Amino acid sequence: xxxxxxxxxxxxxxxxxxxxxxxxxxxxxxxxxxxxxxxxxxxxxxxxxxxxxxxxxxxxxxxxxxxxxxxxxxxxxxxxxxxxxxxxxxxxxxxxxxxxxxxxxxxxxxxxxxxxxxxxxxxxxxxxxxxxxxxxxxxxxxxxxxxxxxxxxxxxxxxxxxxxxxxxxxxxxxxxxxxxxxxxxxxxxxxxxxxxxxxxxxxxxxxxxxxxxxxxxxxxxxxxxxxxxxxxxxxxxxxxxxxxxxx
Amino acid sequence: xxxxxxxxxxxxxxxxxxxxxxxxxxxxxxxxxxxxxxxxxxxxxxxxxxxxxxxxxxxxxxxxxxxxxxxxxxxxxxxxxxxxxxxxxxxxxxxxxxxxxxxxxxxxxxxxxxxxxxxxxxxxxxxxxxxxxxxxxxxxxxxxxxxxxxxxxxxxxxxxxxxxxxxxxxxxxxxxxxxxxxxxxxxxxxxxxxxxxxxxxxxxxxxxxxxxxxxxxxxxxxxxxxxxxxxxxxxxxxxxxxxxxxxxxxxxxxxxxxxxxxxxxxxxxxxxxxxxxxxxxxxxxxxxxxxxxxxxxxxxxxxxxx
Numbered sequence: 001x002x003x004x005x006x007x008x009x010x011x012x013x014x015x016x017x018x019x020x021x022x023x024x025x026x027x028x029x030x031x032x033x034x035x036x037x038x039x040x041x042x043x044x045x046x047x048x049x050x051x052x053x054x055x056x057x058x059x060x061x062x063x064x065x066x067x068x069x070x071x072x073x074x075x076x077x078x079x080x081x082x083x084x085x086x087x088x089x090x091x092x093x094x095x096x097x098x099x100x101x102x103x104x105x106x107x108x109x110x111x112x113x114x115x116x117x118x119x120x121x122x123x124x125x126x127x128x129x130x131x132x133x134x135x136x137x138x139x140x141x142x143x144x145x146x147x148x149x150x151x152x153x154x155x156x157x158x159x160x161x162x163x164x165x166x167x168x169x170x171x172x173x174x175x176x177x178x179x180x181x182x183x184x185x186x187x188x189x190x191x192x193x194x195x196x197x198x199x200x201x202x203x204x205x206x207x208x209x210x211x212x213x214x215x216x217x218x219x220x221x222x223x224x225x226x227x228x229x230x231x232x233x234x235x236x237x238x239x240x241x242x243x244x245x246x247x
Numbered sequence: 248x249x250x251x252x253x254x255x256x257x258x259x260x261x262x263x264x265x266x267x268x269x270x271x272x273x274x275x276x277x278x279x280x281x282x283x284x285x286x287x288x289x290x291x292x293x294x295x296x297x298x299x300x301x302x303x304x305x306x307x308x309x310x311x312x313x314x315x316x317x318x319x320x321x322x323x324x325x326x327x328x329x330x331x332x333x334x335x336x337x338x339x340x341x342x343x344x345x346x347x348x349x350x351x352x353x354x355x356x357x358x359x360x361x362x363x364x365x366x367x368x369x370x371x372x373x374x375x376x377x378x379x380x381x382x383x384x385x386x387x388x389x390x391x392x393x394x395x396x397x398x399x400x401x402x403x404x405x406x407x408x409x410x411x412x413x414x415x416x417x418x419x420x421x422x423x424x425x426x427x428x429x430x431x432x433x434x435x436x437x438x439x440x441x442x443x444x445x446x447x448x449x450x451x452x453x454x455x456x457x458x459x460x461x462x463x464x465x466x467x468x469x470x471x472x473x474x475x476x477x478x479x480x481x482x483x484x485x486x487x488x489x490x491x492x493x494x495x496x497x498x499x500x501x502x503x504x505x506x507x508x509x510x511x512x513x514x515x516x517x518x519x520x521x522x523x524x525x526x527x528x529x530x531x532x533x534x535x536x537x538x539x540x541x542x543x544x545x546x547x548x549x550x551x552x553x
Contacts, residue, residue: 006352010338010345017340085335089392091302092330093353094322246302 003095007103015107025068026115029061030122032184042127047188051215054127056186058119059210063145064183065115067203069108070149071156071170077104078157079166082247091246101240105150112146132216141213141222145206148229151236152202158243182207205229251278253400253431254299259308261294268294269305270455276400276448281422281432283446285439285539291455292435293333296404299433300330313399326354329398331389333405333435339378343369343388346377347395354396363391367421383414390421401425403434407441419445439539451543458546463539470545471537472496472508476518479503481528492517 015022033054042052081087090100123129131138153170160166178184180194181203190198198204209225219226254276261269269291276282284292297303299310301317301324310317315324337346347364351357364370367387372380380388386406393401403422407415422445425432436442442449443463450460459466467473480487480503487505489498494511507518515534522529544550 003349003353006349010341010349013345014338014340081338085332086338088302088332089335089337089389090353092300092325092332092335092393093350094325094355095353 004099004102007099008106011103011107012110015111021073022111022114025065025073025111026118028068029065029115029119032061032064033057033119033122034126037123037127042129048186049215051130051132052127053186054123055130055132055215056211058123058129059214060183060186060207061119062116062142063181063203063206063210064178065112065119066142066146066149066206067174067178067181067183069112069115070146070151070153071174072153072167073108073111074104074150074153075157075166075170076163077108078154079160079163082157082245083163085247088247097241097244097246101154101244105147108150109143109146113142116142131214133213134216134218137219138210138213141209141226144226144229144233145209148202148233148236149206151233151240154240155236155243158240158245177201177203180204182211202228202232252276253278253313254282254433255309255311256295256299257309259295259298259305259310261291261298261303261305267455269298272308272452272455272457274450274457274460276431276433278431279426279429280447281426281434281445283442283449284433284435284452285442285446285449286437286452288437290452292437292452293404295452296402296433296435300328300402301325302330326356326396327399329393329396329401331393331401331403331406333408335389337377337388339376341377342374343377343380344373346388347391350392351395356397357395358397360391360395363394366424367391382409383411386410386414386418387421390418394425398430400431400433403432405436406434407436407438415441439543443539449539451539451546453543453547459542466539466542467537468510471541473510473512474508474514474534474536476507476509476515476532476534478505478522478529478532480505481530485527487522487525487527489518489521492521 036057037054040053042054044050044052048056087100120129156170156173157166160169180190180197181201182190182198183203187195187198187204187207205225205228209222209229212222252275256275257273259269259272260267272291272295284295286292294303298305299312299317301321304318312324313327317324341349343364347360351360364373367390369384369387369391372384377385377388390403393403406422407418410418419441422432422434434446446463448461449463449466450457451466452458459470461469483503487500489495489507492509492514494514494517495507495509497508499506507514511517
């Protein structure tokens with residue numbers, strides 16, 4: 001436990017000593033919020049089921065942040081740690097793989113939370129964002145979504161041999177997914193044939209779960225999403241433990 | 248296993264595809280000695296050391312380190328050994344003290360790393376980022392990290408590669424001080440001079456096989472002429488008969504230049520005495536001892552090259 005704590009603190013310091021790494025994660029969603037907010041405003045409309053654009057955009061952009069930190073940050077940190085030999089050096093100690101996996105998960109999760117909190121504050125101040133759901137349920141869904149995507153990042157960085165390959169793969173998964181899952185462009189405006197693709201993307205389930213809970217749905221309305229995300233988390237975590245390599 | 252044996256390797260084999268990196272290697276290391284494995288790059292030194300450390304799986308053979316099987320009991324072995332890897336890194340923006348603090352926290356038992364920092368001359372650099380350290384400072388930090396758990400055996404893989412001669416000598420003193428503290432040191436190097444000056448016992452490895460193992464002086468005595476003497480005769484056409492000198496193994500004359508090889512410790516003394524007695528004038532007298540470099544040449548028929 002002592003080493004998990006120290007490792008987490010060190011990883012946190014690594015983030016704030018190189019703030020540029022966080023910049024995009026925190027600022028890009030905010031940029032989208034202001035661009036589309038200035039176009040659509042936040043007037044309640046039947047098109048979004050009786051709430052405003054911003055009220056659907058904040059949970060959807062939160063899903064985008066989860067995809068970004070899970071697919072890009074986790075993959076980048078882990079594959080570069082492996083490639084440079086940071087993991088090799090740790091392997092020469094009694095440290096267990098799950099400790100380093102956990103430390104990185106905790107830090108990236110904090111980054112994800114920070115991204116969402118900034119988004120909520122901005123949405124509230126600029127557009128009078130409304131939250132109709134249950135904070136506890138929302139938190140649980142947010143954690144589940146984050147963990148399922150972090151585990152994809154671990155698998156990507158474990159399966160691909162070089163940091164460069166892992167980076168390319170994570171971008172190739174990330175960019176189409178944020179546009180087709182409803183995380184950036186609302187699913188309501190996607191044409192019919194894209195909605196079919198939408199249904200098979202993992203991120204779609206995060207978007208639907210977070211948007212649903214945000215406007216007051218219960219867990220029972222999202223059994224499908226919860227089952228899919230939980231199985232993703234379990235399967236990918238198992239794969240990442242099995243494929244774990246120190247070098 | 249003898250009482251004081253801390254590492255026992257038997258029939259170790261490891262291949263990468265068709266390349267036999269380590270091919271049937273066996274040896275033992277005793278408590279408290281500085282043991283060196285020396286050989287050219289690619290000879291199998293790193294593969295062997297990493298199998299012993301439990302960082303690499305091997306194909307055949309058995310390894311026992313302090314009573315543990317490194318492949319199966321890594322979690323018990325790692326707390327009692329210290330490892331400096333040939334290639335590794337730390338996070339760019341980790342400070343020296345943070346790295347030591349972190350690595351100390353990983354071990355069930357650790358020593359006061361402030362003392363280690365002091366001993367390695369890194370106290371002034373304690374707040375420096377890892378990426379800002381020079382090559383020698385990084386190397387010292389990695390050694391410091393290998394000592395935070397007060398290990399019984401310290402493994403040093405290519406300790407002084409990339410260091411300037413002065414830093415290299417400082418590193419040797421450091422290794423000697425580890426031995427003085429009762430630790431066993433296992434090191435690899437491709438510098439023959441380093442092995443000769445530093446190690447109590449040396450294994451010479453080439454193409455995955457140990458071709459000789461002994462103390463440096465014994466290896467030189469066994470496999471090479473101990474001493475080489477060269478001088479020029481002042482007078483032409485003078486006969487020199489050195490045949491009676493004990494320990495002389497070869498004699499070669501080209502015009503007035505004479506080269507002698509021998510394996511007696513006081514060969515120089517004897518040759519000088521002989522020449523003086525016979526009143527033979529000589530000049531440009533040089534005498535040098537054979538080195539492990541000569542042993543390698545003798546055993547493999549080629550020079551050690553980087």
